[in-house]
Amino acid sequence: MKKVECIVRPEKLEELIQGFEELGINGLNITQITGYGEQKGATKIYRGVKYEVKLKEKLKIEIVISDDKVEELIDTIVKTARTGEVGDGKIFIYDIEEAIKIRTGETGQDAV
Amino acid sequence: MKKVECIVRPEKLEELIQGFEELGINGLNITQITGYGEQKGATKIYRGVKYEVKLKEKLKIEIVISDDKVEELIDTIVKTARTGEVGDGKIFIYDIEEAIKIRTGETGQDAV
Amino acid sequence: MKKVECIVRPEKLEELIQGFEELGINGLNITQITGYGEQKGATKIYRGVKYEVKLKEKLKIEIVISDDKVEELIDTIVKTARTGEVGDGKIFIYDIEEAIKIRTGETGQDAV
Amino acid sequence: MRRNLFVLSLVVMVVAFSSTAFAAEVTAESNAVAINTIWVLLAAFLVFFMQAGFAMVEAGFTRAKNAGNIIMKNLMDFSVGSLIYWAVGFAFMFGTGNQFIGLEGFFLSGGFEHLGLDIPISAFWIFQAVFAATAATIVSGAMAERTKYSGYLAYSIVITGFIYPVVGHWIWGGGWLEGMGMIDFAGSTVVHSVGGWAALAGAIVLGPRIGKYNEDGSINAMPGHNLLMAALGVFILWFGWFGFNPGSSLAGIDLSIAEIAVTTNLAAAAGATLAMIVSWIKYGNADVSMTLNGALAGLVGITAGTADVSNVGAVIIGALAGMIVIYAVELIDQLHVDDPVGAIAVHGICGAFGTLAVGFLAVEGGLLYGGGFDLLVVQAIGVISVAVWTYTTAYILFEVIDAVIGLRVSPEEEKTGLDLTEHDSISYPDFVSPHWKTVEVNKKE
Amino acid sequence: MRRNLFVLSLVVMVVAFSSTAFAAEVTAESNAVAINTIWVLLAAFLVFFMQAGFAMVEAGFTRAKNAGNIIMKNLMDFSVGSLIYWAVGFAFMFGTGNQFIGLEGFFLSGGFEHLGLDIPISAFWIFQAVFAATAATIVSGAMAERTKYSGYLAYSIVITGFIYPVVGHWIWGGGWLEGMGMIDFAGSTVVHSVGGWAALAGAIVLGPRIGKYNEDGSINAMPGHNLLMAALGVFILWFGWFGFNPGSSLAGIDLSIAEIAVTTNLAAAAGATLAMIVSWIKYGNADVSMTLNGALAGLVGITAGTADVSNVGAVIIGALAGMIVIYAVELIDQLHVDDPVGAIAVHGICGAFGTLAVGFLAVEGGLLYGGGFDLLVVQAIGVISVAVWTYTTAYILFEVIDAVIGLRVSPEEEKTGLDLTEHDSISYPDFVSPHWKTVEVNKKE
Amino acid sequence: MRRNLFVLSLVVMVVAFSSTAFAAEVTAESNAVAINTIWVLLAAFLVFFMQAGFAMVEAGFTRAKNAGNIIMKNLMDFSVGSLIYWAVGFAFMFGTGNQFIGLEGFFLSGGFEHLGLDIPISAFWIFQAVFAATAATIVSGAMAERTKYSGYLAYSIVITGFIYPVVGHWIWGGGWLEGMGMIDFAGSTVVHSVGGWAALAGAIVLGPRIGKYNEDGSINAMPGHNLLMAALGVFILWFGWFGFNPGSSLAGIDLSIAEIAVTTNLAAAAGATLAMIVSWIKYGNADVSMTLNGALAGLVGITAGTADVSNVGAVIIGALAGMIVIYAVELIDQLHVDDPVGAIAVHGICGAFGTLAVGFLAVEGGLLYGGGFDLLVVQAIGVISVAVWTYTTAYILFEVIDAVIGLRVSPEEEKTGLDLTEHDSISYPDFVSPHWKTVEVNKKE
Numbered sequence A, B, C: 001m002k003k004v005e006c007i008v009r010p011e012k013l014e015e016l017i018q019g020f021e022e023l024g025i026n027g028l029n030i031t032q033i034t035g036y037g038e039q040k041g042a043t044k045i046y047r048g049v050k051y052e053v054k055l056k057e058k059l060k061i062e063i064v065i066s067d068d069k070v071e072e073l074i075d076t077i078v079k080t081a082r083t084g085e086v087g088d089g090k091i092f093i094y095d096i097e098e099a100i101k102i103r104t105g106e107t108g109q110d111a112v
Numbered sequence D, E, F: 001m002r003r004n005l006f007v008l009s010l011v012v013m014v015v016a017f018s019s020t021a022f023a024a025e026v027t028a029e030s031n032a033v034a035i036n037t038i039w040v041l042l043a044a045f046l047v048f049f050m051q052a053g054f055a056m057v058e059a060g061f062t063r064a065k066n067a068g069n070i071i072m073k074n075l076m077d078f079s080v081g082s083l084i085y086w087a088v089g090f091a092f093m094f095g096t097g098n099q100f101i102g103l104e105g106f107f108l109s110g111g112f113e114h115l116g117l118d119i120p121i122s123a124f125w126i127f128q129a130v131f132a133a134t135a136a137t138i139v140s141g142a143m144a145e146r147t148k149y150s151g152y153l154a155y156s157i158v159i160t161g162f163i164y165p166v167v168g169h170w171i172w173g174g175g176w177l178e179g180m181g182m183i184d185f186a187g188s189t190v191v192h193s194v195g196g197w198a199a200l201a202g203a204i205v206l207g208p209r210i211g212k213y214n215e216d217g218s219i220n221a222m223p224g225h226n227l228l229m230a231a232l233g234v235f236i237l238w239f240g241w242f243g244f245n246p247g248s249s250l251a252g253i254d255l256s257i258a259e260i261a262v263t264t265n266l267a268a269a270a271g272a273t274l275a276m277i278v279s280w281i282k283y284g285n286a287d288v289s290m291t292l293n294g295a296l297a298g299l300v301g302i303t304a305g306t307a308d309v310s311n312v313g314a315v316i317i318g319a320l321a322g323m324i325v326i327y328a329v330e331l332i333d334q335l336h337v338d339d340p341v342g343a344i345a346v347h348g349i350c351g352a353f354g355t356l357a358v359g360f361l362a363v364e365g366g367l368l369y370g371g372g373f374d375l376l377v378v379q380a381i382g383v384i385s386v387a388v389w390t391y392t393t394a395y396i397l398f399e400v401i402d403a404v405i406g407l408r409v410s411p412e413e414e415k416t417g418l419d420l421t422e423h424d425s426i427s428y429p430d431f432v433s434p435h436w437k438t439v440e441v442n443k444k445e
């Protein structure tokens, strides 16, 4: 089992969820994060002082999924979240040792 | 060393912490997340428009712990966080390569 | 590739980012978390009732980085985030199977 | 210009009203009536604005998940309350009747000549209506975060329509306490204590919020979600009190309104200051929420005697009220009566204290000014009988509501928050989960 | 003491003004003028404060990322609006001219004797200026979250300087509708409908916010970010309405102000109550934002007839307005006209309804009081002609602005939020991303 | 009815007061006194409400972790300030004494006949008390986010009890500047500049907030946490200013109050408009916080000349103040004087500017109206001497406090936030860490 973690632009959330549902994925977590990378921060002015806001708001979406479905999930994310502009985000894949569904105690593939 | 990550209902936090303390675990992280899964979203009305709130608020609790204690920790979480209703959440187990305590520089088991 | 995840005091963020930039690391994520460990909670009073706030606000910084740079990154974090007081935080190292840059589709080392 | 004609025609009306012979003539008498009318109206507007103050204080002192419910309770206290007070409450309070209750003049249908007012009855009514709503709204804070909305509405109707007007009749409407000479100028007892004792009954019948008291008897803090809004509420209340007290003269030509404004202000200032000092000594730091309560305690305390005590007397009353409120808040908590905003302490206890203090500090008749015990005894009788009446009727009322409609939400609803469960609403959607909105898709029905 | 001398010298002025022979003498007449003056001024101050109410309602009912933009629009509606109304608007409205428009008295340069005012023209001007700004500010809510700031400013100047004053002239300034005997005492039509119909034109020309309506025609909810602030705004508006309606008598010696305050209050109370009940029946729960709109609907509805209907009439008007507003909000949404705060329903539709209701419920002349159809017909003519005039001119105006300056921001700007893109500002930096501040380092330029 | 009797007995009082022979008779003179009294009281209430405005502006422009501390400072400026001003401040300001200071009438103990007031001394006192508190509260903004609470309290007592009353005596209390003919109608200098210069001294003695200025001299932005609350505060202040300026006539029968209201409003409108335009040109976007400051700058600027300049003059003063404030805010920042809310620029610099502008624009005596340099010189002397007096005394005061009590919190406390360290309090617990509350378990002590 893998965890697919993607960092995306907040405005892409709705489209991504639609894509996931089409893939038959029906479980995920979302965390609000801020991050930076190659994307340049925006310049703002407050009371006459210019300043750069380095950190941009992003969403981190985490999906635990069986190994064989990872490929198509990645495809969907890349297709949906890409704008071509700097700041589109990353996908990271982790290995997961075990998953347990608290409600039923089921483990492994049945848990997610 | 393992990271035990559990997604739980926010109202279970206090009980869980009590359970962890009884186990002798005295360190953890909590992140506010939203997620969805089999749990149906609630229907709300705003100015005459019915809408479904798909995402539910959950807490993600992360605990880094030595391999031998994982089993009893999972038991505690399942026992405490279970209500039997859809939406109880999941537990995911990850492998951790190394842990360092910033204050002392200690590593591995001593760090947590 | 590794993910270096560190839990630090919020007031250390600016200094850490400066340190990362000096190392040539130019990408990261930040999540607001609350946590507890050996650090004692603060006692507050609300309307005559004393209570302990167990959870302290921390930041979780995640950096995905090639294996060979992990060492110097850890050094920088430990050096910068350490105050010597209880509550300085932890560093956890995870293995990452794959990384993908959504904008370009690049994978592995090129993605971050 | 239509409006100008209107003015002219009304000058005629005024003149008619003041029984002067000559049309379009204004006289010193008609002007005096006009001065009194605009004074009472403006004071009523200020008191109306206190509703906003109560809403902000109560919402600020409770959790975000119940903010919408607080709004709905306060808005309906005033809205339904206005209608009920118009229909029956005002008649019970000021209609001709007996020593106990008025019985005529429903729907403002007349028969209020015995009041001997110079201002129009409408002006008097609106001033009284905003007072009635104040008494009702006090209770909402003490019952916050766990009361069923429909049950609350039922309560609100009865207090504004019956419980409060009866007390008002006793003390302001020609009833038995007024006959005994009780002094409650602007309502420390009539308004605030009535609210406070009803709040006590409500909090007791409801029981505490889940998680407030532990099995071993220890107490958990449940901090409110927005102290800045609570502070804004206190400033609004203080502002509104300048209508509450000086307006109660019912006359702008009565220059004692200036003195009343000063005693009101000094008592509030002393209340806030002393609450700050006491909290500093007791807790080691100047406490924000207690200091805010202290200002309100001073205001509630001075309300009875505002026209009858000296400036020094006002400072004493305010200072004592500011100290009392801290001990009262703690005591009520230790009795495991869960009052999230301190309404019982501020309005009930400081209202009673302020009324009794008049017996000591009234320049005419007060014990400390050599007036003997007469006034003090009358004040005490008033305080006690109002407490007994209000607590008893409110207690019965809440028990009946509990049996018939249900007074408390289910534990699940309480944990989730009343905004979602009682109103399908989220007061701060962006903050709670900023991005959920993007995933709502609502198919056409 | 300088100020005291000042007072004395002004007493002289008053005396001169009231054409009395004896210096430093106050008379019943001079006092009546003073009473009227302070009444109108205080009412104007209350109406001014409604700007804060509008800002809070609109910001509360929209998303956090646009709160600063809402503030800027409301602040400028009033600021630029005050200057324009001083320069030209007031002259168009109240200057001597023809049946359609006034043509003299720019920059308050005089020539207003035909108004026959007893109060100083400055007092009348400030009262009218705060009304003009109210009409303008209504529109900002309906156009929220997507309008280009410079385009909005251009609109705001034209409505306050021209569109509104023309309607005002027709009904209050000696124009043709006033001549026909139309009753719009405090401006259900003059102020609120003008705002509402301009809002309708604006929302149509702009189009809906991104994500509001789906391709299949279904509707998405876009909850506002802070219901507590919205509720505070409603309380402030209600408070300010006590200046709006009773102040429109322009006379404190006109004792009908008391009755006006009562009808205003009863209608608002009935509006909130009925909106709550209807929402409860329709949606299964007492709805917070609809109940807030219901109170405003009642207030808008009573504004035309506040001086001419009975208390029962006021309750009827308020109750109906409170019901209408819910259906109107839904209808407008189903027509895919995106009005985030309900301005069209509250001000446009309930304003029109309230004006027509006078034709039925005016104690003198109303159909239900046996007055026949005459008044009703006049009211209907007024409502329709104002709607046609306002909608047409506003529609053209918005199209011209769209062509010349641009009326709508780009989709990217809209998604990011107007605070950042139009004002380089973040209204709640701590909540949105609490720690970004620590990484700004700004090198000296 | 008790209250009615009361009214009657007071009519008698009024009559006595106006030395008329016939009991229970109201006269034109007694009515004029009543009109003046209610005017001054209502104005005082409006000015009181400005405290809420200051609290919201200051809290909104600073960070969430210090909001409770801002509340406590503003509440105590007013509360402790009221008591001190009653005890000694008013006597120093208006008691009989010498050219420099009043020396009689402590605790309102009488001896104010020389003021020649027609209104009760209580009405005059409360009007002056709310002014004194305004001067004090201005300073709190400039010293926000780093001042020790006990040190701040000490400062607040001295400014309200001594520094401000002395200036007040010079210009309004019969002192040397009043003798020279200085015009400061409602206190651009007496109130606002005093606040501004004390703020300057405070900010200098304190030093900047940690992280505000970098070693290379560059400046970091530290955005406030809630612009919507700041905007609400500005609306409240503007509303309150309608008491501040027109109320300063001390007479409702003085019809110039209408003109004063108009100049006040036009200046504020011009200030906001010009600040918006200048910020747009300078920064490329219409800036929210600068526009808010611009409205306040216009209000502060017009306060001195509000009764003495024309409408056009008011627009000029407001417009210039709205421009000046932007450059002043930037300049002060570049001097590394850290004033989080712009109090020095708004109140100090625009207050001085407005006072000088009277020398140019006063219709009687202004340079531009051919009045020569006399008035301008007097105004300049006034501005300079008040600046020297206030800055010097405040500087010494802050240094003494620093030495004795300590003026600044420790760096750790500052980083953590004053709410937690000075008041053990969290203003927004739900937002900061929504779920920590569930883990508090408080064992019974």
Ligand SMILES: Nc1ncnc2c1ncn2[C@@H]1O[C@H](COP(=O)(O)OP(=O)(O)O)[C@@H](O)[C@H]1O
Residues within 6 Å of the ligand: A007, A034, A035, A036, A037, A038, A039, A056, A058, A085, A086, A087, A088, A089, A090, C026, C027, C028, C029, C062, C063, C064, C065, C101, C102, C103, C112
């Ligand atoms: N090395 C990294 N480790 C973790 N997160 C990263 C890393 N680099 C970038 N990110 C995240 O990805 C986001 C987008 O990255 P950025 O470099 O700005 O754009 P792009 O992915 O289009 O090149 C960043 O805001 C940050 O949240």
Ligand SMILES: Nc1ncnc2c1ncn2[C@@H]1O[C@H](COP(=O)(O)OP(=O)(O)O)[C@@H](O)[C@H]1O
Residues within 6 Å of the ligand: A026, A027, A028, A029, A062, A063, A064, A065, A101, A102, A103, A112, B007, B034, B035, B036, B037, B038, B039, B040, B056, B058, B085, B086, B087, B088, B089, B090
């Ligand atoms: N595949 C998944 N990957 C990551 N998180 C998941 C996944 N499925 C569910 N979750 C998380 O677990 C929570 C509970 O899951 P849900 O399916 O609703 O209930 P249950 O666990 O009782 O079956 C979700 O709200 C989500 O946060």
Ligand SMILES: Nc1ncnc2c1ncn2[C@@H]1O[C@H](COP(=O)(O)OP(=O)(O)O)[C@@H](O)[C@H]1O
Residues within 6 Å of the ligand: B026, B027, B028, B029, B062, B063, B064, B065, B101, B102, B103, B112, C007, C034, C035, C036, C037, C038, C039, C040, C056, C058, C085, C086, C087, C088, C089, C090
């Ligand atoms: N076992 C653990 N698993 C995950 N996070 C932990 C663990 N122990 C501590 N932490 C995190 O590290 C932070 C600091 O730990 P603490 O023990 O208080 O101080 P120190 O690291 O200086 O000993 C905690 O607030 C928590 O967020």
